[in-house]
Amino acid sequence: MINLEVNLGPLRLKNPVLAASGTFGFGEEYASFFELEKLGAVIVKGLTLRPRQGNPPPRIAETPAGMLNAIGLQNPGLEAFLERELPRLRSINAAVIVNIAGDTEEEYLTLARELSETNGILALELNLSCPNVKEGGIFFGTSADVMTRLIRKVRRVCRLPLIVKLSPNVTDIVELAEAAESSGADILSLINTLKGMVIDVSRRRPLLGNITGGLSGPAIRPVAVRMVYEVYRSVKIPIIGMGGITNLDDALQFFLAGARAVAVGSASFINPYTIPRLISDLQLFMESEGLQSLDEIVGAAQR
Amino acid sequence: MLSKARVLKIEEIFSGCFFLQLEEQRIAGDSLPGQFLHVRVADNTVPFLRRPFSIAGASPRNGTVEIIFRVVGEGTRILSRLQKDEFLDCLGPLGTPFSPGKEFPVSILLAGGAGIAPLLFLAGTLAGKREKILVYYGTPNSGELLTPDKFLPPGVDVFLATEDGSAGFHGLVTDLFERSLKDDPGRAEIFACGPEAMLKTLAKKNRSWGFPMQLSLEERMACGIGACQGCAVQAHRENKTGYLRVCRDGPVFNSQEVVW
Ligand SMILES: Cc1cc2nc3c(=O)[nH]c(=O)nc-3n(C[C@H](O)[C@H](O)[C@H](O)COP(=O)(O)OP(=O)(O)OC[C@H]3O[C@@H](n4cnc5c(N)ncnc54)[C@H](O)[C@@H]3O)c2cc1C
Ligand SMILES: Cc1cc2nc3c(=O)[nH]c(=O)nc-3n(C[C@H](O)[C@H](O)[C@H](O)COP(=O)(O)O)c2cc1C
Ligand code: FES
Numbered sequence: 001m002i003n004l005e006v007n008l009g010p011l012r013l014k015n016p017v018l019a020a021s022g023t024f025g026f027g028e029e030y031a032s033f034f035e036l037e038k039l040g041a042v043i044v045k046g047l048t049l050r051p052r053q054g055n056p057p058p059r060i061a062e063t064p065a066g067m068l069n070a071i072g073l074q075n076p077g078l079e080a081f082l083e084r085e086l087p088r089l090r091s092i093n094a095a096v097i098v099n100i101a102g103d104t105e106e107e108y109l110t111l112a113r114e115l116s117e118t119n120g121i122l123a124l125e126l127n128l129s130c131p132n133v134k135e136g137g138i139f140f141g142t143s144a145d146v147m148t149r150l151i152r153k154v155r156r157v158c159r160l161p162l163i164v165k166l167s168p169n170v171t172d173i174v175e176l177a178e179a180a181e182s183s184g185a186d187i188l189s190l191i192n193t194l195k196g197m198v199i200d201v202s203r204r205r206p207l208l209g210n211i212t213g214g215l216s217g218p219a220i221r222p223v224a225v226r227m228v229y230e231v232y233r234s235v236k237i238p239i240i241g242m243g244g245i246t247n248l249d250d251a252l253q254f255f256l257a258g259a260r261a262v263a264v265g266s267a268s269f270i271n272p273y274t275i276p277r278l279i280s281d282l283q284l285f286m287e288s289e290g291l292q293s294l295d296e297i298v299g300a301a302q303r
Numbered sequence: 304m305l306s307k308a309r310v311l312k313i314e315e316i317f318s319g320c321f322f323l324q325l326e327e328q329r330i331a332g333d334s335l336p337g338q339f340l341h342v343r344v345a346d347n348t349v350p351f352l353r354r355p356f357s358i359a360g361a362s363p364r365n366g367t368v369e370i371i372f373r374v375v376g377e378g379t380r381i382l383s384r385l386q387k388d389e390f391l392d393c394l395g396p397l398g399t400p401f402s403p404g405k406e407f408p409v410s411i412l413l414a415g416g417a418g419i420a421p422l423l424f425l426a427g428t429l430a431g432k433r434e435k436i437l438v439y440y441g442t443p444n445s446g447e448l449l450t451p452d453k454f455l456p457p458g459v460d461v462f463l464a465t466e467d468g469s470a471g472f473h474g475l476v477t478d479l480f481e482r483s484l485k486d487d488p489g490r491a492e493i494f495a496c497g498p499e500a501m502l503k504t505l506a507k508k509n510r511s512w513g514f515p516m517q518l519s520l521e522e523r524m525a526c527g528i529g530a531c532q533g534c535a536v537q538a539h540r541e542n543k544t545g546y547l548r549v550c551r552d553g554p555v556f557n558s559q560e561v562v563w
Contacts (some may be wrong), residue, residue: 054546059523060524064351065349067525071533269525272394272528
């Protein structure tokens, strides 16, 4: 059997296929479909310091080959995560990456500090790119200066590998990727959802309670692949690629563009077995192509 | 929890409303009234999401399960073109079912439009176990009425209402039911499913009626299993008010839980 293990800088994963934040909850529901131990890692739902109610419904709108969501970071907060969700995930041997978000720098710092002191967390993913909350998230992710300041501070208190998740809702993603790298990110994760909107023609109103939402699914895949391709050329740190992955071919596009790992989001909603199937398809692919390591194809499409 | 179910029968009950009978032993055996199936209408990226439908009946003995759906958009249009012996990708049964209390000899089922679906299944499982089962069923007109006798067990009393008066009581099903309350129904509990406006009216009026009442709600869904928080409904439960998930914490809620 070919070994699917990958190193993403300081982060070692048993395979390069992850569950994307916000699409997998805290793993509880999918654990009744397959063993979460099989995944490269579970990136849990965006966590904030205090519990968050989230946005008013409707929160979901279907779009051509994708969907908009405006959940608004509904989550139980740090304390409930540490008391309930993390011990459960650890008891089933899931590799856990915690996605964190905040309204203020202070909130990010407290989260990073507390989670760094907790056992059983593999890495932190800094969500600087949620398009669905007012102050938090995306505010920190669209200006290189603001982002640099935040990452530097988080870096100082964070003892875990630090992943920075980038927003595609920017003019130049390469500039932000470079800023994240130079301010101390170990790994980049891209892309988060693209801001969009649907209007309910019969009501003559925006369909979503939050008015706008984040677009995900196959519809955004070409944008995501292009961004991974461009970012790969200008940074040295590893990339986790995501956006519309549903099967092996989709994932291969990301590896060939330069991602060392991939995350699957919305496709799990359509088929809860998408991730374990992708892992075994990847294994078969490597065997049939005679690949010893994924390194042989990462970035291979670069021209 | 994911199965390919074979189509045994698909039938247009009235214009734009279909009865679909599927064969799938596991789903048939596990389904409870109030639960739903999350179906993938095409093996394609368009339409992207699954579609939720209440289970309208299930027979563990025959290995069959049924849904009744209205064509309202692209997904249900594709579904309506299914042919006998084709397979449908179904996730489920999902969600929290109705929980009827043994202490209530009278069950009152209030249905609006396609909301009749889960109540047909419920009536089937309560039949013979309650002194009285009363079904109040309202639709806009007689053209959008499914013949309930065909889908209901014997011994159930059905009261019809149409908004245009073309069949049964002329008016809303909630008004029809309210009038019936001149006579005390006895120790009764209510189960309701239908358009939001109907459920809201019921929940409000029930503050003075005071029946134990369970409502089956709808909200737009992505995962259908509780992972994405997409199907939020504002509700109180366990001394907290916040957003609960229609797909997992519901679709059946106690009427006092829901914040309208
Ligand atoms: C728990 C539950 C049980 C249901 N049971 C039944 C049933 O027994 N019979 C029946 O006819 N209908 C039922 N519905 C509604 C049914 O899911 C929608 O009519 C259907 O999804 C519409 O799909 P479409 O592609 O034809 O419409 P479109 O409007 O094109 O769909 C676009 C998107 O909106 C969603 N959507 C549209 N209307 C609804 C709605 N009312 N509720 C939830 N999502 C919606 C779709 O799922 C899809 O994601 C139920 C809904 C829920 C949540
Ligand atoms: C319902 C939903 C909730 C999400 N929540 C988060 C979140 O909390 N934090 C985050 O960083 N990304 C969140 N995302 C973005 C995904 O992690 C991912 O970046 C994006 O959906 C693109 O991948 P996909 O096309 O495979 O879904 C969410 C996406 C969806 C669809
Ligand atoms: S649809 Fe995902 S939580 Fe209900």
